[in-house]
Amino acid sequence: MEKPELLIPAGNLEKLRTALLYGADAVYVGIAGLSLRSPSAEMSLADLAIGVSEAHARKVKVYAAINTFARNADLKQARLLIPALADAGVDALIVSDPGMIRLIRTLTPNLPLHLSTQANTTNAEAVLFWRDHGVRRIILARELNLNEVGEIAVAVPEMELEIFVHGAMCMAYSGRCYLSAFRNRRSANEGDCSQPCRWEYLLHEATRPDDPLILQEDERYSYLLSSRDLCLIEYLPEVLASGVASLKIEGRMKSAYYVAVVTRTYRQALDALMQQKEKYKCRREWIDELTKISNRGYTTGFAFSEEKINETSSEIKYIQTHEPVGTVLQYDSVNKRILIGVRNHLTAGDEVELLFPDDTIKIDTRTLVDANGEPLKEANNDNQIYLPLEREAPIGAVLRQKVK
Ligand code: SF4
Known part of the structure; x- marks a missing residue:
């Protein structure tokens, strides 16, 4: 069993650094202007160059x-952006559009291509087709089961x-849906x-x-179309047995706190699996951790x-039991304290946890x-505060508290 890559969403430079701190093998980023995500999940070329350099220093792609x-x-x-991305040192481009693939093959023929899940690749012939057009990796359609994934890996x-x-x-078939454009003039097809x-x-x-x-399905809400969120941490042996090289986490628009928890938890699970393949057992604490990030049930x-496409969730809004408090900006080893960039409201005496890797x-x-x-009685977003801590904490480590 080859060790697979743990691939983490990095909507901005802060989230990229969070992913590095908590154990990503690779990150994926959106680039301002041409990604399939909203502007809030896109990175400038300047930030990308910094992020690539920091990631490569840790051997992260x-x-x-x-x-x-x-x-x-x-x-x-x-035509302008593609060479600039190559210059920034990215390890691959994620693409959907055959026209873009042709353009990239012409402009930067050596840059590896990953075919996005938006291209909805569902069978081995389609994989061969894209292989013949220079694609190095396929992000398979989410709609495939693991047996089908395994058949493609063998073929x-x-x-x-x-x-x-x-x-x-x-x-809908990933993103091929006009509900959002129809109701809110925000196009899923444009991310x-x-x-x-x-x-x-x-x-x-x-x-x-x-x-x-x-429109009620039960005594609470109508939730005819609201899917639960995907979670395969209990089934990592089956996932790896299907022959995949990379395990991807969704969520470039999610918070740095989400990135921290999901990266750390899957890192621990994958490492445990690789150490003792036969004895892998999903630990209760990993599931507990994943319920502490926003989710709609798994x-x-x-x-x-x-x-399980009919497993809708009664949670119209995300279940959120915990929220970020802030991140560590500095460790003061003389006075044994951490400087925190506060991201929420914090009152003296609140129960707060610090997430080490x-x-x-x-x-x-x-x-x-x-x-x-x-001294302060409370702190708010953008305040900087000191909290006592005996041991050194890494810059960028995330603090959380229960939702009040
Ligand atoms: S509205 Fe729902 S089904 Fe349609 S693209 Fe968005 S998340 Fe998917």
Whole structure:
């Protein structure tokens, strides 16, 4: 069993650094202008160059997504952007559009190509087709089960295969859906889905428009289209046995806190699996950790022969038990304290945990001190505060608390 790559979403430079700290083997980023994600999940070329350099120093790979289905008007920018990405030192480009593939093959023929899941590759002949067009890796359609993934791995052993193991699912064939554009003028096809499939819907009788009925499936909500989130941590042996080279986590638009928890948890699980392949058992603490990041309840999705596409979630809003408090900016070894960049509201005495790459410790918050040494009763977003800590903590380590 080859050790697979753990591939983490990095929506910006901060999240990239978080992924590095907590154990990613590779990260994928969106590039301003041409990725299939909203502007909030895109990185500038300047930040990308910094991120690539820091990642490569740790032997972590960086893949840049330019997986839009380009229109004619996009091609001019693509011709400028593709060589710039090569110059920034990315390890591969993630693409969907055959036109973009042709352009990349012409402009930067040596840059490896990964075919995005948006291209919906579902069979071995399609994989051979893309191999013949110079694609190095296929991110298979989420809709395949692990048996089908295994058949493709056997049929085309020279192709690197990547699948999603964690994150939000789509009710449509990945992103090929107009609900969001229709309801909110935000196009899923341009990576800006507002997820209206998870909203609460009302039923109006024509003569009483102000007296709506809720479409109920149970006593709580209607949730006809809201999928649970994918989670395969319990089934990593089956995932690896299918022959995939890369395990991908969804969520370039999610927070650095999400990146920290999901990276650390899958890192620990994968390392445990590689050490004792026969005895792998998903630990309760890993599942507990994954329930501390926002989720809609978990499902195995399409991974097994029984497709769980009808596993909708009653959580119209994400379940969120914990929230980020801030990140470590500096460790003051003289006074044994950490400087925190606060990201939320924190009151003196709140129960806070600090996430180290391999363990979690409680932090004493009874005494909050600002950067000038003044005591505080509470701190808010963008404040910098000191908290006591005996052991050194890495810059970028994330603090969390229970949602109040
Ligand atoms: S609205 Fe829902 S089904 Fe449609 S693209 Fe967005 S997440 Fe997918």
